[in-house]
Structures are given as structure tokens and as C-alpha cells.
Amino acid sequence: MAGVVISSTTDEHARRVRFIRGFWINELKESNMAGREQECKQTDADKGIVIPDDWPGYPLDLFSFPEHYSEDLECVYIPHGVIMDRTERLARNIMDDLGDHDIVVLCVLKGGYQFCADLVDCIKVLCRNSNKTLPMRVDFIRLKSYLNDQSTQVLHIEGAENLSALSGKNVLIVEAIVDTGKTMKTLLDHVEAFRPKMIKVAGLLVKQVPSGTGYLPDYVGFEIPNRFVVGYALDYNEYFRDLNHICVISDRGKQKYKI
16 A cells, blocks of 8 residues: 655644544553552443544554455544554453463354454463463354344354353453443353353443443443444454454445345
8 A cells, every 4th residue: 555645735634643643642541550550340441442422533544454445444443553452451451350260261253253362362471471370261152133234133142052161160251342232241141041150251342322231341442432343353244354453334335245
């Protein structure tokens, strides 16, 4: 992709870039300061980095992404590098809370596979460079409740028959996105029926939706406005999983991949 030149005539573009830089610097500073606190109770820090409703996202021409999606995205909402930095912080929080306990990481497919893989990798690095250790085994469950960009009333759970192994175990559920919270509450009820010793939930994204239950995972990456996002394994009818950044899908993209 060719380099981007911002001329004097692109004042709006430059204004957005300045706004973006200032926003992330302030948010990440606050997140890092909160992360130094010793207690891990449900505080404002545990709600993650809160992205406001007027967040414009990054212009697409500042980033590299698959050319076949060039007309299907509105903006880059959360760049891959920021996702990775925040994931590392969550891994540290999990180590502080759960270190020296055996856990079963329950990855929610399909959207959660990339976040889960990166989170587990970060925890493994910490285990190699810390006095604490966190023995892990990883299991998988698949949920499906979306058609196009709408959540349906029907929740399909695949892999539920294998959850008897969770009995008496410390379980960390890893999910990419929580919107209304209803799907996660249904999953929690299902997992609790197998009598695990403890359940914690890590969610990369929590969406602010009017119909939400107010549920917050124990570990939150970002709290985002009610916009349909794709990328970093989040899909729209199975497309966009090959996109590294989290982006907002355009109306054209929705129509193009609608079923």
C-alpha cells in the first residue's frame, strides 16, 4: 500500500488523527495506572478501555488490510497492535488472580479463537518469566446466535456434551464479544450445571446495547458502542475472519455478504 500524504487540504483527516492519538494515549495511560493496583475487584479498570459513542475510528488508508475488503469497511476501530497490548494486560490480571491454580480455558468458537490463542500465548510468556505459574488445558465450545448482523433468539451450543470434564475445575471462559449478555448468561448457566469449582470470564469486547442485561465479564478488553464490528476472527456470515484489525463493516459490506 502506498504511503499516506496529508496535505493542507485534508484538515478533517488530520483532525481525526490528532483526536485518535490523544484518545488512545489517555486511555492507555489510565489503563496502565489502574493495572498497578494490587486488588482485583470489579472496579472501573475491570470494565476495560471505554470507547465513547463519538469515536470516529481510524481512516482505512493508514493501515494494511486485505484488498478484497477495500470497499466493505468504514474504518479501523481497534488496531491489531492495541488489541495485543490490551491482551497482555489482561493476561497479567489473570495471572495475578489465578496464578498457581490449574485452570481449564474454555474457548468460545468461532469468534473467540484468535483472542483465546493470543491470551494463552501471553499467559505462557508470563509463566516463563514469573514466580507464579498457571497450568492450563484448553477446551472448545461453539455458540451460534447471529444471522447477518442480528442476534437471533435461538442459541446453538456445539460441544456441550464434553463439558462433564469441567466438574470440580477452575474454568476461564474466553469470548470475543459480549453484547446483550443473554448468550453469556445462558452459557454460564449451562457450564454451572457441570459443577465447576470456579468460573471466570474474559471478554475482549463488551458492546453497549440498550437491551443489555448489564453483565460484565471478569476481564474486559474494550467497552465499545453499539456498532457491528468484524475482524480479529469476528465475522459477518463467515467473512472478515482474515482481517487482523477490528473494523466497522460498511453498509456495502453488509449487502455484499448478506445471506
